[in-house]
Amino acid sequence: NCDSSVLHSLVFIHMMYNCRVVVLSACTLAHVVAMRVATRSDLPPCHPILDFSSVVKYWKLNGTEQVSFLQGRGCDARSNPSPETADYTCAENAFACAANEPIANPNSYMCCNIKYSSRSGPRITNMLGESLDVWRAGLSTLVQIPKAREVAPTLLVQINVQPYAPYWYTMGCEDGRIAEVLVSGTSLGESNVTVRSGALHANESFAVRVGDGLWQELSWRTAVVDQAVTFVSSPSMMITGVITATDPQHWGPDASAVINVGGLSITVQQHTLGSADEGKPMLDVGVNGAYSKSQGVGGLLGPDGTILVQGTAPVPCMTIDASVSA
Structure with a gap:
């Protein structure tokens, strides 16, 4: 039966x-405090902190355009004058990363403010x-x-x-x-x-x-x-x-x-x-x-x-x- x-x-x-609003969960992640990186080669790329649509646009740009693109999203272009003695440093809760800069700017990097969220x-x-x-x-x-x-x-x-x-x-x-x-x-x-x-x-x-x-x-x-x-x-x-x-x-x-x-x-x-x-x-x-x-x-x-x-x-x-x- x-x-x-x-x-x-x-x-x-x-x-x-x-x-649907997603509750921020900053408490579950350690805050980025004055992020320091010793050499530019150790810097992560900037694109991982972009969303899907922004990444698609980002990869269509050349190095100079990528910097402008990131600046348009609140990132700050920085330059390390003494890469052998100084760290690549950003302010608290900012992410130090490398855009695809031209060879003429080997010591430049970006500081992008970040926020915590949930998937x-x-x-x-x-x-x-x-x-x-x-x-x-x-x-x-x-x-x-x-x-x-x-x-x-x-x-x-x-x-x-x-x-x-x-x-x-x-x-x-x-x-x-x-x-x-x-x-x-x-x-x-x-x-x-x-x-x-x-x-x-x-x-x-x-x-x-x-x-x-x-x-x-x-x-x-x-x-x-x-x-x-x-x-x-x-x-x-x-x-x-x-x-x-x-x-x-x-x-x-x-x-x-x-x-x-x-x-x-x-x-x-x-x-x-x-x-x-x-x-x-x-x-x-x-x-x-x-x-x-x-x-x-x-x-x-x-x-x-x-x-x-x-x-x-x-x-x-x-x-x-x-x-x-x-």
Whole structure:
């Protein structure tokens, strides 16, 4: 006897309609006090304290333009007159860094005022209507059926949360977003399904892959608006995709995919902030369908979602403070 209940959950990015204020967590990071560096070669580059959009602009500039760009964000250009005897020093709570200066200025450096913040991430609404924040980067399980970990899952839905700019490339204040959705389990047979994010014009656009097969793109190169495409059609699984404007008041046309498997429908909708090389694609995930109460639902979207995120906290970080000159 299968006592079925309805599962309806949604994962969405908090930036969709309103920006959520993130509480500053300066107390969790040591303040930078009169940062001293002995030699210019020891100076870190300046770009890690910029956000994604600023980094894109920054790397299009030459060395002199990069200095002006940083000055426009409150950084102060300095020069060390005696590099062999003096340190490269900035004031309290300022970050000493090196722009790509011309060779004629080998002793110059920048002092950029910094502020402390926390990484934000996607917000989840589970099947009980509770809102949860996913602070941790990497893979997280949204749905696992059955709930018991000792049993091979018939359906496993995971998300890969990553920033727009990799954390190794920045100090880590880039917001986390759902970059990939991974679906696996015995209901799919031996092949898992991966849905990746990617702007419709990008070289690596929104795409679906089954197992280790080729990526099947859904982009301006491969599709037109409002014309659905079928990626997979089999007795056990159906995957379709379309480029459409699901919410034209807030978003333009973008890609989505629907995976029907094991009595559940998994909808992956992309939204892209910005355009061209500054486009920032993010994925929303919705899960609908019936499941067996006797098997239960595990993962963040299940009834134990709040327990699974207990003890996690936003990761502290630091970024440039353009409102104050260094």
